[in-house]
Amino acid sequence: MTETPTSTSAPSEQPRTTAIRITPRAGIVIAMAAFLGVVAFFWPFFVSPGTFGSRYAPLAIFGVLLVLILCVVISEIAEGGINSKALAMLGVLSAVNAAIRPLGAGTAGIETVFFILVLAGRVYGPGFGFTLGCTSLFASALITGGVGPWMPYQMFGCAFVGMLAGLLPRATGRREVALLAVYGSFSGFLFGFLLNLSFWPFSLDPNSSIAYLPGLPFTEQWQRYIAFDLATSLGWDTGRAVTTLICVLLAGPAVLTVLRRAARKARFRAPVTFAPRPTKGPRAG
Numbered sequence: 001m002t003e004t005p006t007s008t009s010a011p012s013e014q015p016r017t018t019a020i021r022i023t024p025r026a027g028i029v030i031a032m033a034a035f036l037g038v039v040a041f042f043w044p045f046f047v048s049p050g051t052f053g054s055r056y057a058p059l060a061i062f063g064v065l066l067v068l069i070l071c072v073v074i075s076e077i078a079e080g081g082i083n084s085k086a087l088a089m090l091g092v093l094s095a096v097n098a099a100i101r102p103l104g105a106g107t108a109g110i111e112t113v114f115f116i117l118v119l120a121g122r123v124y125g126p127g128f129g130f131t132l133g134c135t136s137l138f139a140s141a142l143i144t145g146g147v148g149p150w151m152p153y154q155m156f157g158c159a160f161v162g163m164l165a166g167l168l169p170r171a172t173g174r175r176e177v178a179l180l181a182v183y184g185s186f187s188g189f190l191f192g193f194l195l196n197l198s199f200w201p202f203s204l205d206p207n208s209s210i211a212y213l214p215g216l217p218f219t220e221q222w223q224r225y226i227a228f229d230l231a232t233s234l235g236w237d238t239g240r241a242v243t244t245l246i247c248v249l250l251a252g253p254a255v256l257t258v259l260r261r262a263a264r265k266a267r268f269r270a271p272v273t274f275a276p277r278p279t280k281g282p283r284a285g
Helices: 024-041 057-079 084-104 113-124 126-144 151-165 173-202 218-232 234-266
Strands: none
Touching: 024 057, 024 151, 024 173, 057 126, 057 151, 057 173, 084 113, 084 126, 084 234, 113 126, 113 151, 113 173, 113 234, 126 151, 151 173, 173 218, 173 234, 218 234
């Protein structure tokens, strides 16, 4: 059994590496998961906290739903083909992310997990980025004791951050680094904006002017949430965005080179061919 190398692209263009292939069926599942994820994040605009008999029931119900969705998506992605090399790289980068996340999380909004997530998703493809977002946050939660109803929302958010990094348009050199830095900064703001939606109805006195108030029209509810996000989370989201921006600009080129070198060595999607065993000649008498 021999492996034939894949064709190389032009010297001026970095080759695309797909460590984990997304099949058409997996793409449909991801699209459905994205829709259900939007519903899970934006539930305060559709479901009253007391609808299920408890204020906190929607958070738990949608959290369990997100876990099931993530399991289905990852199983579909794995069905498309994940070999031992991709699995080993996934384990290494998940461990790195889980180890460096406690170094910054909780201090002025500094978040280091997006740095590796964006670069790995860019180099190894959207399927790898999606899976890495889930495994990184899960491993980090186990290490830091951060397991709770918020964890599925964090896993889901990071999964799509990594996946979208693999879908960014082609670019090379400084343009690529700038593209990833801008995307990482934007995703830092978007991640915080979405995560706040999951606990906004429980975090403030109902008499507050920026608190969740069931029964209000969508426009008034939206204005309250925007005011809540700006007043309570903008500073933390800015810290996350700036951290990712600086890390990508300073260390991005070197890390991209290392990840691409590892991809060339591993040849994740190299086609496998079978050659007949050479026959031995007759023995001399």
